[in-house]
Each structure stands twice: as structure tokens, then as C-alpha cells.
Amino acid sequence: MKTSKFILSILVASTSLNALEFGSMGNTSAGMGGAGVALKNSAWGLYYNPALLSTSPKMKLGYTVNLGLQEKNIAQMATIDVKNMQNTAKNLADTFGSVANNASAGGLVSALSSALNSITNGNQAAGGAVGGMALSANVVSAQQAAQGGNQQIDLADLQKKLENYLKTSNGNHNVLIDQVKQEINKNNSLNSMQKDLLNGVIGGVNFDSLKFDGSQQQNVQNAISSITISKGSDKGLDKSMSDLRLVYDSLKDNHLNVVSQNGIVFQLGSKKLNNSFGTMAVGYFLSAYSNVSFKANADRMRLILDAGGSYYELDIGGGNYTYRLSSEDDYNRYSLLVALQETDPNKGHNIYLTAFVLNEIPVGYSRTFYLRNSNINVGIAGKFMSASSTQNKIAITTHTNFSKELKTITSNFKRLQSDKAFGLDVGLVYEIDLPKFRNLTFGLVAKNLNSPTFKSTYEDIVIRPQVRLGTAYYTTSGFNIALDVDVTQNDILGLSTIKQKSQMIGGGVGFLWKGMDIRTGLMKDLLQDNGLILTGGINLLGFLDIALQSSTKFTTIQKFPIPQYFNLHVGGSISW
Secondary structure, three states, X not given: OOHHHHHHHHHHHOOOOOOOOOOOOOOHHHHXXXXXXXXXXOOOHHHHOHHHHHOOOOOEEEXXXXXXXXXXXXXXXXXXXXXXXXXXXXXXXXXXXXXXXXXXXOHHHHHHHHHHXXXXXXXXXXXXXXXXXXXXXXXXXXXXXXXXXXXXXXXXXXXXXXXXXXXXXXXXXXXXXXXXXXXXXXOOOOOHHHHHHHHHHHXXXXXXXXXXXXXXXXXXXXXXXXXXXXXXXXXXXXXXXXXXXHHHHHHHOXXXXXXXXXXXXXXXXXXXXXXXXXXXXXXXXXXXXXXXXXXXXXXXXXXXEEEOOEEEEEEEEOOEEEEEEOOHHHHHHXXXXXXXXXXXXXXXXXXXXXXXXXXXXXXXXXXXXXXXXXXXXXXXXXXXXXXXXXXXXXXXXXXXXXXXXXXXXXXXXXXXXXXXXXEEEEEEEEEEOOOOOOOEEEEEEEEOOOOOEEOOOOOOEEOOOEEEEXXXXXXXXXXXXXXXXXXXXXXXXXXXXXXXXXXXXXXXXXXXXXXXXXXXXXXXXXXXXXXXXXXXEEEEOOOEEEEEEEEOOEEEEOOEEEEOEEEEEEEEEEEO
């Protein structure tokens, strides 16, 4: 399957991929852990909280250019060793499943039977002759088959012998393990690869959970109904099981996003104007979002394997792998591996690519209401919004020509779907007006209250209401501190199996000097496992400002570590 090449090409060549959460506009807040809802000295009150306009009634001008990336479980798909998965599946087929009376398979059952006979009866020669049996209810031993014999293994009797042994072993299975290995190595019907696999996994088999189907009749393929193997027993098996689990997890929970949020704002205000009328601001925001995500068919996500005509369902949990007997019907209807062979894109799994370009012209107004020992600032912003979008789907199968599909998607960008909407933001800022707390503020904002909606190819893009709380404190010496937290769980743009959500908490500190300021902070997405996000920024002479955000968790792309969350802001602002 060439999926890895396609994913790598997306990672390297993609130009617009991201999420539509609360977002980050401007540089001051970006450097202070994303906190901006109560931050009075920023020029970006129009974006974070329109009530901030009247808390600092000055003339302000700001601009910003931004590029960011966020990734979850996409890049890992490129590390999957498909060839190893196929080889291990074949080994499992030759080891745990077989056709009756085929002495080249089923070594585990026959070796275990011989080992138990040797331990129980003290007759290793009699027990050892049974190496190399098929996993069937009635299997002829390799030696007896050559002699035309017809003695068979009684699985019900084998289950009883195993249970009796376990009662007397006191949890120490080393004698049985060593004896089984001897029987495996004496079996001339097993090749060296099969022997290595069996010798590796036998030490990790949970004998207490090993079950045989005693109801099987002659010429029935499966004998083991359940087997649990500890991780670490065999490197090849571990790698294959890890890849299977990775495919499973990645198909359920994933996204690759890149964003570019750019804007310019102008605030018109003064103390005199604010006292008589209020403070106003106008801006222009241009945001380009895009998303790459896998969307799985939820009915075809079970890890059911075809082991040479025998079917096992795999459960990978904790420190173990458990195989349980399954059926051909379940395999064809529910197996993740069958879905990857599917030629009908409506029945299998798909890659969705979404691009969304949003233009906003916000106009904001705020007014201060003076109370005893405190002030309340009320703000509102109306936004004219226009958007262009496209959504594309590619089937994830071994038959898909990803290069051809990518060319088709590139041509589709010429046929973007456009739509218009109106957005509404409201906010409050409460200022303490006491001698020792005069510079303490609390902010609350609700953005996109009317859920602006834009038509797109497969699903409409809805910007749902976003609510955020914040607080900030200033000192006359130039030190300030701020903290924000998302009250709502915000959607991430994309069409993945599990709807991606974001809920940020973050804050930081800033040090302001004449002609220069430095900021630092921390962020954490409570709903995304991308680690702690470190932030920082520096401003020189107002119009040269750089802010950076980077997660502490990294993903590797072509041997290069890249943060799972990354944002770079370049911009500046002045006020007078």
C-alpha cells in the first residue's frame, strides 16, 4: 500500500491545513500563553474581546502574519511496515491456523500435547512423536501419518491435561515451556521461521487463558479458541501488532492542520471620546484553514485476521495480545484489513481534505460604565464574513492511485464553493478600581453567537459559539500577567471518525520597557494530547514583533522531529 508516500507528500507539500478553534490573532497574547480576553495593553481587543476597546481608549494600529501547524496520528501512518505485517500474518497462518491433516502447520497444539504427555507420563519419546500437528479437532501426528496410523489428538482431553498441570505448577511454567520448545525444535515439518516464532511466543503465552475447542470434529480447521501472548515475546510479532494498533488508532482519532491567521486592526479612541460616546475599532482578518483527516467506516474497524483459512480477532490491550476465534463472515463484514482492500469508497475508509478561506470585516464598539470602586466595560462586534471552501475524499485502499487522486484534488481547488454570513461577538470586562487592585481585570467573551454557517462540498462548515474567560493584572513598573481558559469545547475543522475538539487554558507574563517588551507563557489543550505548549515573544520599537508557540511533544517526519503544535506570529502594533 502506498499510503505512506501520499501522507509524506501531504506533510511536505501542503500549503493550507488547520483547525477552527478560538484561534490566535496578534502577537501580544500569542507570546503570553494565548491569554487575551482581559489583556488591556494589546491592540487586538477587537478579536479577543470587544469590551477591551474602552478599557484602553487610545488610538491603536496593529498587524499580524501567522503560520501554524497541528498534527495527531497522521505522520505515524507513514512508519507502518506493511511487508512485515504481511509476513507475520503468513507466519500466524502457518502456526495458529491450518487445514486438517496438514502436518506443516499447527505446531503449537501438537508440541503442547507432546510436552504434557512427556511431563505427565514421563515418556518423552511417546509424547515427542506428536510434533507438527495441524490445529484441528482430530490431528494425525507427523510420524503416525507417515506410517499410515490414525491416532488423533483429543482436544477435550488436552484441555483437561493442561488444567491439571496448571493446578500443580504453582504459576511456574518453565518446565512446560522448555519441554514445548524441545518438541517444536524436533518437528521437521516446521521451517526455521515458524520455529523461531513459536520459540519466541511460547514464553509469553498465558496458559491460564489458553482454550481449545473440544467440540471440533475431524477436518475442522480451528482448534485454539483463545490465546493470550505477552508483548516482548517476539520482535516481529510486536512490530506487526504495533502497526495494526497504529492503523486502528489513527483511523479513529486523527488530524493534520495548518493555519494562517492574518489581520490588521485600527482602534479609534481617547479618554474624552470614550466618556462621551465610547470607543470603536475596525479590522480585516484573513484566515486560511485546511485539514487532512482519516474517516473510517465504523462498521469495519475490528482487527480480524485471515490466518490461512482460520479467522482470529485480535485484541491489543495492556501488555498482551489476545486472539479469539472468529468466522469468515465476520471477517468479510467487519475486518479493518478487508476494508483496506475495498474497491467501493462508500464501504471502506477515506482520507478527507478540507480547505477553508475566511474573510472577516469586524466593526466593534465598547462603552465604560463607572461604578463605585469598579468599572464595567460592555462591547459588541459585528462581522461581515465571506468564505470559500472545498472538501475532497480519497479512498484508503491498496488499489488507490494516490498521485492521480492528488492531481484531481489540485484541479478541484479551481472550483471553490463560496458563501457569505454575518457573525456576532459580545464581551464584558470588569475592572477593579481600588488603590491596591486598580489594575486587576476580569474578562468574558462569547464569539460567533449566531453560529455562522457556510456551505461546502460534503458538510456545511459551522463556526459554533465560543466562550472564554480571562483575567489580567498590571503594575506601574511594566510587569503584567494574564490567564485565559476556554469555557466551551471548540470544534476543530475536519471530517475525522471522532469529531476533534479543542479546549485551551493558558497564561503568561510580560515585561514592558520603553521601546521593547518581552513575553513568555504556557498553554495546554485539555482535549488534545500534544503536551505542554511553550510560548514566547519579543517586541522592538512597536512595529517589529515576533511570537512563537511550540508543544513539548514531537512527531518525526523523514527523521526530523517536528512539534505536534506550532505557531509563528510576525507583526507589530503602536498606540498613541
